[in-house]
Structure formats: C-alpha cells, structure tokens
Amino acid sequence: GVRATATIVLTVRVSDVPLTLTTDPITITLWHAMGEANQALLQKYADSFQLLYPNVTVVIPAGVGNYDTLKNNMINAITGDAMPNMVQSYPDHVAEYLNGNAVLNLNPYINSAAWGLNGADSIDDIIESYLEENSQYDAAGTYYSLPFNKSTEVMIYNKTAFDALELDEPVTWQDVIDAAPALKEYGDAIAEAKVRAANPEMIEEDLAPLIAAAKNLIIPASYDSTGNAFITFTRQFGGAYTSINFSTFQGQYLWNANANTTAAMQFLKDNNDVITLPEYWDQQYASTPFVNQQTFVTIGSSAGVRYNVPAIDPTTSEPIFEIAVGPVPYNGLQPDNKAVIQQGTNIALLKTGTAQDQLASWLFLKHIINTENTTDWAMATGYLPVRTSAYTSATYQTFLNTPTANQLYISMAANAAYKQSGYMFYDPAFIGSSRARVQVGLALERIMLGDGDIAAALQEAYTEANLGGS
Structure with a gap:
C-alpha cells in the first residue's frame, strides 16, 4: 500500500506583552x-x-x-x-x-x-x-x-426612631410600608416641636399653617438616586430595563410596555406618601432631610453613609440620633428577585x-x-x-x-x-446606556412627584433615550 503523509505547520503567535520590563526611565x-x-x-x-x-x-x-x-x-x-x-x-x-x-x-x-x-x-x-x-x-x-x-447601595435608617417605636429593621419594602404610619406620626411630632420652638410667641392660629407645612415634609422613606430606584425596583418586580445585541453592539431599551416594569412603577406611585425622592425636598440627595428627621429610611451609596450622620447634640456630645445600616429592602412578594445595584x-x-x-x-x-x-x-x-x-x-x-x-x-x-x-447586579454598558439611566430617572420623578402618568412617562423616556442613539 501507499502511505499518505502530511506536513503540519504550527504558527506560534508571539505575545504582545514583553517578557521583561526595561530598566530605562x-x-x-x-x-x-x-x-x-x-x-x-x-x-x-x-x-x-x-x-x-x-x-x-x-x-x-x-x-x-x-x-x-x-x-x-x-x-x-x-x-x-x-x-x-x-x-x-x-x-x-x-x-x-x-x-x-x-x-x-x-x-x-x-x-x-x-x-x-x-x-x-x-x-x-x-x-x-x-x-x-x-x-x-x-x-x-x-x-x-x-x-x-x-460600591453598592445600602439602607440607612434612624435607629433611635425605630427603637423608640419598637420597630425591627426593615427587610422588605412591605416592612417599610407597615412601619410608615408610626414613622409618620413620630416625624410629625418632631416637626411640630421644631416649629413651636422657633416661634415661642406665635398664637395657635398663626402656628397652624406652619405646623401643617412642616408635617407635609415628613415622608417615612426615600431613595437617593432616581435612576437606580427605577432600575432596582424594575428588577425586584421581574421587569425589563436594557440589554445589548452583541451582533450589532447596540443597546436595546426594554422598559416600555413591559407589564412587570409597569407594576413596579405602579407600586411606587401608589406608595409615594411612604417612599419618595430627594426632589420632593428640592434636594439632590436625601441625606439633608434624613439628618433633619424629615425621613427615617434612606437608600444611598455605601460609600456615602457618612453624609447621613446627624450633627452632634451640644448637650450630650453625641449625635442627635443614632443611625444603623442594613441591606436594601426587596419586594417581599417576589423574594427570588432580590436585587441591589453594583456601582x-x-x-x-x-x-x-x-x-x-x-x-x-x-x-x-x-x-x-x-x-x-x-x-x-x-x-x-x-x-x-x-x-x-x-x-x-x-x-x-x-x-x-x-x-x-x-x-x-x-x-x-x-x-x-x-x-x-450575593444578589448585586450591573446593567449592560453600551453607547447610550448613561442616557437611558437619566431618562428613566426623569420618568420615575414624573410618576412619583408629577402627573403620575406611567405609560406616558415610560414612553417619553423610551423616545428620548432613542433620540440619543445607541
């Protein structure tokens, strides 16, 4: 018989990484x-x-x-x-x-x-x-x-208030809602006391509108970042936000007309007297209303907890109240969808x-x-x-x-x-993803603090994100 032979040529690619580091400057x-x-x-x-x-x-x-x-x-x-x-x-x-x-x-x-x-x-x-x-x-x-x-986001809460009211640390958003009436009453009492202390000579008739205005600024919980709040609640309710198509390397915006995303937004709209955004107080972050005891639970960056530490009480040389820090609450109705953003x-x-x-x-x-x-x-x-x-x-x-x-x-x-x-997440990065975050943050602000039109807010965010390209 005839023996077949073949020659195999192996090409070894030389690495782009030098094997030694020069001693030159x-x-x-x-x-x-x-x-x-x-x-x-x-x-x-x-x-x-x-x-x-x-x-x-x-x-x-x-x-x-x-x-x-x-x-x-x-x-x-x-x-x-x-x-x-x-x-x-x-x-x-x-x-x-x-x-x-x-x-x-x-x-x-x-x-x-x-x-x-x-x-x-x-x-x-x-x-x-x-x-x-x-x-x-x-x-x-x-x-x-x-x-x-x-970093990530964490929950900072007023431990002094929770201890006084015999409330446990919230684990779910439903826990926050359950604690809200007691926290609201506690905050209202502080607000009224501050108004009275600042106006000791004022008659009740003139005090009444000032007290009402101060109490109106008491909201039990808050979420620092509108964009993060939208994305986190969307995930916790099993909704959709964005994805990336690797064949085109283009981003895809998925929140519009998604039933679970809409459900997350409905939850926040329905509970906007319990959970709000810093914009409610004309603030960029909720740390100022938190230290002022206008809110008692806030979600913010793990790297920024120090901004939520209240001033020192000169009579005790201790902070005005004690804080505690815990994991971000999750949706108790969907425990398998625990999610907290990776930053x-x-x-x-x-x-x-x-x-x-x-x-x-x-x-x-x-x-x-x-x-x-x-x-x-x-x-x-x-x-x-x-x-x-x-x-x-x-x-x-x-x-x-x-x-x-x-x-x-x-x-x-x-x-x-x-x-x-164990349940931190990140979102796909693509050209236009930062614009998407801004737009959904604006949508959430409209839903929670504006006209509350969820469908219109989500559609507007979708349109504006696409105008920026991807």
Whole structure:
C-alpha cells in the first residue's frame, strides 16, 4: 500500500506583552475624577509601586471633579491622540472609548506567565460579579478594564426612631410600608416641636399653617438616586430595563410596555406618601432631610453613609440620633428577585506609548488592586474591596467586627454591603446606556412627584433615550 503523509505547520503567535520590563526611565499617567483625599491615597500606592520598579514614575494629576468631565476629556484626548496611559471609568465610558479603538485588551496581560493575574494575584480571587462587569463588552468576554473603587447601595435608617417605636429593621419594602404610619406620626411630632420652638410667641392660629407645612415634609422613606430606584425596583418586580445585541453592539431599551416594569412603577406611585425622592425636598440627595428627621429610611451609596450622620447634640456630645445600616429592602412578594445595584468605577488601559509603557501601566493596575492595597483603599474610603482575600483578611475582619470610632460608619456600610453581595447586579454598558439611566430617572420623578402618568412617562423616556442613539 501507499502511505499518505502530511506536513503540519504550527504558527506560534508571539505575545504582545514583553517578557521583561526595561530598566530605562518610564513615565505613565493615570486620569481620574476623585478629590484630594483619594488622590493622596493613589499617590501612596504610586510611591510604593516605585519602590518595586524604581525606573517607573506614575503621574497622578488632580481629579477633574466629576466623571462626565473626565469622559469628555478622554473623548477629546482620543480625537487629539493625547491619551493618558490609564483612566478611571464607568463601564459605559469604556464602551465609548472602545468605539474609538482606544482601549487595550487586558487578556494577554491577565494570562501572561510572567506578569499575569496568578498566584497571590489570581484573577479567581476578584469578586465574580466585578469580573463579569469588566468582561461584558463583547460576546467573547474580553477584559477591557478591571475593578477599582466599587460600591453598592445600602439602607440607612434612624435607629433611635425605630427603637423608640419598637420597630425591627426593615427587610422588605412591605416592612417599610407597615412601619410608615408610626414613622409618620413620630416625624410629625418632631416637626411640630421644631416649629413651636422657633416661634415661642406665635398664637395657635398663626402656628397652624406652619405646623401643617412642616408635617407635609415628613415622608417615612426615600431613595437617593432616581435612576437606580427605577432600575432596582424594575428588577425586584421581574421587569425589563436594557440589554445589548452583541451582533450589532447596540443597546436595546426594554422598559416600555413591559407589564412587570409597569407594576413596579405602579407600586411606587401608589406608595409615594411612604417612599419618595430627594426632589420632593428640592434636594439632590436625601441625606439633608434624613439628618433633619424629615425621613427615617434612606437608600444611598455605601460609600456615602457618612453624609447621613446627624450633627452632634451640644448637650450630650453625641449625635442627635443614632443611625444603623442594613441591606436594601426587596419586594417581599417576589423574594427570588432580590436585587441591589453594583456601582463604582473600573480602570482601563489605553493604547498609549510603547509596549514597555503599557506593561508598566498594567503592573501599576495590578499593584493598586492587590490584596493589601484594595483592603487599605476600602477601609480608608468606604468603597468595597475587589478581592475575596481582602474580605477574609485579618485586617479587614477586624475593621468589620471591631472598628475604631473613625471607622464605625464605613464599617457599618461594608457589613450591610457584604450581606447582599450575593444578589448585586450591573446593567449592560453600551453607547447610550448613561442616557437611558437619566431618562428613566426623569420618568420615575414624573410618576412619583408629577402627573403620575406611567405609560406616558415610560414612553417619553423610551423616545428620548432613542433620540440619543445607541
């Protein structure tokens, strides 16, 4: 017989990641939107990084003030070919930068035998939902960013009021509704007492309208973010918000004419005398009415709990009332739909500089999210660690269980966040997703505080979101 033979040619692709880091001087830049205190922490990590890599200088300029400005600066930098090496970003911002072909694929770095996320820095140690969020940009699950300063929402409540009324911590929204009459009466009494104390000489006839107006500002519960409230209640009622079509990479808006989304909005409309929005008090956040005891339960960022701590009573040298922090309530009629939003920014690397510059940028990203630094960052800022090993470390467990006085409120928020970590969610990031969030927030404001026309509000949000493109 005849023996058949074939020649097989194997082509081995050389990795884009250098096997060694040069000893020549390297300078990399990280753009961010944080204030001075958090910038100082980043600088601390840059300084400790330079001890490991003396030839690498990390430049961390002052934050630009807010994330929208940072995004606009980045888009201009992409257009002008003047990008930094690294940028702090929300997922929808990364989606826009990807559209400009500006973001490095992190998979070769993550999987690098020399420099990857292995051993003590294992990628498997990073919180799973954070990994999913940072690999959502294509159907292949490519990583274009990694988690940095993550947070969620928690429930802050007036423990003094709840204890006085012998109320348990709310677990469901139905619990909040059940507690509302007692909280309303408690708040009304405080409001009336304040009016009387401020007007000791006023006759009852003149006091009456002032007291009525003050009582009108007492609403038992509030939700800081209109956009987050819409999305969270939609999920808790089994509704639909957005999705992404990976074949076209376009976002899809799903809330309009969805029966379960409409049911969530009906629930909020029907209970707007129990649960309201900061706009009811002409505020951006509910922390001011909360510390004024005009509301007694508020849902806000785990990183912002300190803003809900009341002033010190000069007669006791203690806060005017005690606060407590717990998980966000869920819909008691649909316990399988527990949901709480996953928030905070990530860090992306950009197609800037040489392969050596990009490797140095990657190594700095690895450094700031290692166990030691993510633990330190979380304890100092109120954000959450991005690694399981940080949560379980002796240092963080001490912080959770026996915090110092200065750590108390950050620790309370972290404990509440950890309890609900099993049902945190994120929404698809695409060009136009941030516009969708704004529009559904405006819709919720109309439903709860405006004319209450649910169908018209949802349709208007749908139309306006589509006008922005996706």
